[in-house]
Amino acid sequence: MKKLLLLFLSSILLISCNQKQEKPIDNNQFSAEEKIDSTKIKTLFNTALTEGKSYEWLRVLTQNIGGRLSGSPEAEKAVIWGEKLMNEVGLDSVWLQPVMVPHWVRGEKEVANYAINGVQKNVPICALGFSIATSKEGVLAEVIEVKSLEEATALGDKMKDKIIFFNRPFDNTLIKTFEAYGGCVDQRVKGASVCGNFGAKGVIVRSMTNAVDDYPHTGTMSYGDLPKEKHIPTAAISSRAANILSDDLKANPNLKFYFKQSCETLPDAPSFNVVGEIKGSETPENVFVVGGHLDSWDLAEGAHDDGTGIVQSLEVAYLFKKNNIKPKNTLRVVFFMNEENGTKGAKKYAELAKLNKENHIGALESDGGGHTPRGFSIDANTVNTKLLQSWKKLLSPYGLHDLDKGGSGADISPLKAENVTLVGYRPDSQRYFDYHHTSTDTFDKVNKRELELGSASMASIIYLMDKYLYNNTPVKP
Known part of the structure; x- marks a missing residue:
């Protein structure tokens, strides 16, 4: 009888613990403006985790198209898919940016x-x-x-x-x-x-x-x-x-x-970067890029490398629109082509940005897989590095503890300049190289919740960069 009673009480305690409410974020540590930011970031996470689209987008990209090596028919299908999806999300403008890419076949x-x-x-x-x-x-x-x-x-x-x-x-x-x-x-x-x-x-x-x-x-x-x-x-x-x-x-x-x-290397083939943007409401001439690479190796479906980065980047724009966040600067989503064996898409994008005299002030790349968010690496001048690191108390409640100086990403690095702040999204990397460039890089290896947490993390730092970085006057370190 005593054993039954003990078991009953243990069960009640366990249920009580499981039903305990999540500890709310302590807004008392924030200034009035930071409280607004904290609330906005929480909203971005809530939306991603309850109304996110990235996982289903990834399912279509990986299951219906598969591996997308530059120059392949699958890469061509991915371009068509990407352009259509950006239009469905409702970006203000969507276009294809022509680029010649290497064409190696296995x-x-x-x-x-x-x-x-x-x-x-x-x-x-x-x-x-x-x-x-x-x-x-x-x-x-x-x-x-x-x-x-x-x-x-x-x-x-x-x-x-x-x-x-x-x-x-x-x-x-x-x-x-x-x-x-x-x-x-x-x-x-x-x-x-x-x-x-x-x-x-x-x-x-x-x-x-x-x-x-x-x-x-x-x-x-x-x-x-x-x-x-x-x-x-x-x-x-x-x-x-x-x-x-x-x-x-x-x-x-x-x-x-x-x-x-x-295997064989064929003549270079025509392809495209897929580009879409939300026009800035105050300073549209200033551009933030968020992106990943649309191509992948041919052995599998290119899920973690870099299907996750593609869908997370577009979900940043989706989360902004869903929550009626109007960026002050132009927010541009880029699906880069040919990161894996040439970075021709990244080079073409940077070349055209310079030719068209576009004023890029920041960029964020996701190319580290779709695992649990850990933070961001920062490639910027001293002033802007410290600015981003000052947001740690806003981001750390979501597991984003790492805000370290370091590299950003292969596709945005050609945009590097003194006054351009480049950021790399950094999820947990312990499982990434189990799948990297192998036949096992498939949709079933991606966790839906981890993917959505990543989208929200990226949207949060873009929200902060858009709000504060464009007003920041960088100085040489």
Whole structure:
């Protein structure tokens, strides 16, 4: 009987705890103007979490169109989709900005294997963007494992007729996984330019991820100024395969690795940035950009990279319109084309902005996935950096604690200038490189609530930038 009574009381207590109201934001810490801002930000979050559209927009983009590599039919469909959607949201004007983009195609599915004691081991592999194909017969050669470009260079002519295997993993002690990515990605981008110069037959690279799994990660590579006759096929193998190959090489240093791929670079293709805007009510000549990149790699649906950034950027404008927020400055939403393998869309946008003498005063980019919001990175002069950091008490109730000086994003960085404030949206990055550039970057990996929280976070900082930044007179640090 006592046990039943105890169980009953525990249940009542649990229900009481679950029904406890969320602690309200303490507006007493705010000035009169900040109280207005706090209320407005809360409204943006409430709207995103109850009436948000981003998740369903993402469903259509990923499920109906899929991977959108520059120059592909899917990228063309995405442009049509983006223009139509911006018009449906009711932006004041929508247009397409022509741009020529690289057109690399993967071709048939890649194959890789090697034999140990007569037993063949198949290896998950994918070609890297801009790599050439192997011959029709494929490439078969002994393997030399290295950990860095410097170690490869030191081999010199020993690389001739060998396959060079770059196997430097992420530094998993780094909390910010983008820093770990930055510490490894040079081997993917530059490996072929180093090894091709010494007559290597090919390059294989450990996938850029902190996970250990069977999914190879693609990504762009470059031959630099290497003459065409020295170009060699380059591919990534999965992280688990890299570990296994490394162990097998220790026991069988003369093993021969085989891979075959049929990728090809075609002539540049016509495409578009998709641009829409809400005209500023007071100083329309001043422009804020919010955007992400419409293109993605071809292995999956491009959900986190960067479908989430696209739909969040448009939802900023949707949230403004839904809450009758009329920006003082022009708010421009841009779906950039070709971030993944060329940034031609970003360069064209900046080129036309300069040609048309447009006055950009700020930009926000979302290209870090659709996970839980953590904050923003700021690329601005000292005055404006401090201004944005002063908003931490308004933003921190929503988990936006990080307002650090740093980079912004590949697509808005060409707009960089002394008086232009660039901001990168920074969600939690711990899972991002599980999916980045892989066949698993699909719609089902995106959490609806996390996505909507991101939209509201972006709308909030744009609201504050629009209200305060345009009146701010930046000075040189």
